[in-house]
Amino acid sequence: MDNRNEAAGRKRQPEGANLPANKRSKPSETVSADVQRASNKTAQKPTKIHYTRLRRRMEEEEEEKLAKLGPDPNLCTTKLTDVNVDCLEHIFKNLSLIDLLNVADSNKQLKPAADLVFASRYGKQSIEINLEFKFVRIFERNQQTAKILWLFCFKLLRCFGHSITKLKIIYGSSQNATLDVKIDRYVSKYCSKSLVEIELKHCASRTLNDLKKPFSSVESLYFVSCELGSKLSELNKWFPKVQRLEFLGANELSDCNDIAVNFPDLQHLSLYLPDVEKNRLNQKHFAELLRLNPNLQKLYIYGHIDAKHLQSFSKHLQHLESLEIHPFGYFSNAKNGTAHFPNVRKLKLRGWARRFPMTFDKLEELIVISIVMDQTLANFISKHKTLTKLNYAGNKYGEPGALLKITLPALDEVDFGYCAFPIDEVITFMKKCTSLKKLTLRFCDEKDYQTVQNRLGNKWRETEKEYYTTTMERQLTS
Known part of the structure; x- marks a missing residue:
């Protein structure tokens, strides 16, 4: 019994009881150390970690419940990229170009x-890129939008160049050479x-080069x-x-011989043919171009051509159907011959001509602008019995x-504009032209029209007046 009490007494002895008196800790110091260890342990495992783990476990349990119940039929999980092209096209129609x-x-x-x-x-639509004033314009858009689109110019060519069918480029000054080259590179690559x-x-x-x-x-x-x-x-x-090639304005020929x-x-x-031969598209180049393209159907010439050159050109234009010359000037050397166009059906002349060294076999429509209606022009018109339309x-x-x-x-139709x-003569003309259906001309006075109306009766009726x-x-008679 004494031995058991002694053993129990030994068990109840505080820690450090066997140490010397000078090295034993005081009771207060022991409690303080226990508190410190407990606080350190709490700091190592904060309450936040326990909360995170608890939340994660709750989420996992929720997912397990949802998996057992199956997907919610009212919940949409389709992404935009999963939508077919037709639906996306319908959606994107509401977007602006940018x-x-x-x-x-x-x-x-x-x-x-x-x-x-x-x-x-x-x-x-035709898209215009202006490098001088820095704007991009699609012709239905205003100037403010054109300025904004300039910021997206290269992105436009890169993203949609393969869909652009009509393009107009206005180049800037020589200071923008780098920009010009970049535009040319993008157009060539994407369009x-x-x-x-x-x-x-x-x-x-350099654009062509x-x-x-x-x-x-x-x-x-x-x-x-x-x-x-x-490279011309x-x-x-x-x-x-x-199929359509146009040189408009004074086009410089820097290094091209032909x-x-x-x-x-x-x-x-x-073709633009000014009366200057040096560094311009001149008549020699023009003649060679016509010789190599004899199947032309429409030809427009802006410039000075004498009868000799006109005659030489006509030899290469046997299939031509439409001819326009502006300005159509004096032909002092018309005695050298006339130009014959067997298949031209439409002719337009603008200028101050006094001679007309040309003949046609199938001319149907003639347009004459700024040439005096005198006996010379009247004689030229009267030679072409196939004419159905005349506009003066x-x-x-x-x-x-x-x-x-x-x-x-x-x-069939005659329009004299403001010519009186x-x-x-007007009444005689209207009676003799039995095929004439429409006539436009100038009356100096209202009484003149009434006179014509009274003498012709109900055969003619006024349809427009300006x-x-x-x-x-x-x-038409019934």
Whole structure:
């Protein structure tokens, strides 16, 4: 019994009882150490960790319950990229062009639908890039929008260049050479297959020299006041399917000796031929171009051509159907011969001609502007019995007797604009032209029209009137 009490006494002895008196801890110090250890243990395992674990466990239990119940039929889990192209196209139709650009540039899966929207909305529109004033304009948009679009110019070519069909580029000054080169590179890279029509204005010779691959779909090509380099003689290589080629304004020929190119599909040609031979598209270049493209159907010439050159040109234009010359000037050497165009059906002359060294076999429509209606012009008109339409806009008064010379039996429609003739001549003209259905001319006084109406009866009726110009139409008899 004593031994058990002694053992129990030993168990109840505090820690450090066997230590010397000088090394034993005081009771207060022992409690303080226990508190410190407890606080350290609490700091190592904060309450937040326990909360996080508890929340995670609750979420897992919730997911397990939902998995057993199955998916909620009212919960939509479809992403935008999972929607088919037709639906996306319908959605994207409500976006502005800039937002559409951002969509196409941000996600490859959304781009096909954005392409469809751009093609349907802007694919047939002409897009103008102005490097001088820094704006991009789609012609239905205002100037403010054009300035904003300039910030997205290169993104526009990169994202939607393959859908652009009509493009006009107005180049800037020589200070913007770097910008010009960049635009040319982007157009060549992203638009070469899609463009059908392209107009270049004020471009430098390097524009043609920097071409890397052909524009395989271009049908209409316009150069307006451009500096044309050595590659002008290779235009058919870079634009193999051109049907309409126009040189408008003074086009400089910097390094080009000729434009001897053949376009298998060329139908319409317009050339600017000023009375300067140096560094210009001159008559020698023009003649060679016509010789290599004999199947032209429409030709527009702006410039000075004498009868000799006109006659030499006509030899290469046996299939020509439409001819326009502006200005059509004096032909002092008309005695050298006349130019014959066997298949031309439409002729338009503007200028101050006193001679007309040309003949036609099938001329149907004649438009004459700013040439005096005198006996010379009347004689030229009267030679072409196949004429059905005549449009004249020149001096206010026709020379007496001129109108009676052009009483052609096939004339169907005549428009003299503001040109007036004596009343007796007008009535005789209207009676002799048995095929005439519509006549527009100038009456100096209201009484003149009433006189014509009274003498012709109900056969003719006024259909339109503007100041002194009156349009009358023949009434069909039942």
